[in-house]
Amino acid sequence: MQLPLEITYRGVEKSAEIDDLIRSKAARLDRFCDHISRCDIAIEHPNQQQRSGNPFRVRIDVTVPPGHELVADEKQTEHEMHEPLTKIINDAFKTMERQLKDLVERQRREVKTHAEPRALITKLFADYGFITDGGGVDVYFHRNAVVGTPFGDLKVGAEVR
Secondary structure (H helix, E strand, C coil), X not given: XXXXXXXXXXXXXXXXXXXXXXXXXXXXXXXXXXXXXXXXXXXXXXXXXXCCCCCCEEEEEEEECCCEEEEEEEECCHHHCCCCHHHHHHXXXXXXXXXXXHHHHHXXXXXXXXXXXXXXXXXXXXXXXXXXXXXXXXXXXXXXXXXXXXXXXXXXXXXXX
């Protein structure tokens, strides 16, 4: 990943092994979306109580232009209390990969191409005329608004863009 990656540890001791795992997983995110502008990862061990089982929490915040904020937040559940932190990290990155795939797919469909608007000249007078678009709406135009073709060369029934 070419972006600065911010990794934050809260209640967890920093580890080179965990850093390497996170960096390799974050680099994979580029395969799903190559225009990520920010990636912040927080590794937390919020509760220090024996009864709660000390669950880990991994949160990944990713920003993708134009203004999309994606969040993957994975926590250990009661039956996962003895799972290693690496499993929670892997699960969080799988969730983020799914979100990025969905976002990229939505962005691809959002790009629409529109046909060039066309109209017909329906009425011509000395200094102005009317064109009718495909919906039957008459639009006034003045001779000074004509570009490319001299006003005197226009004919009723001609197609214009």
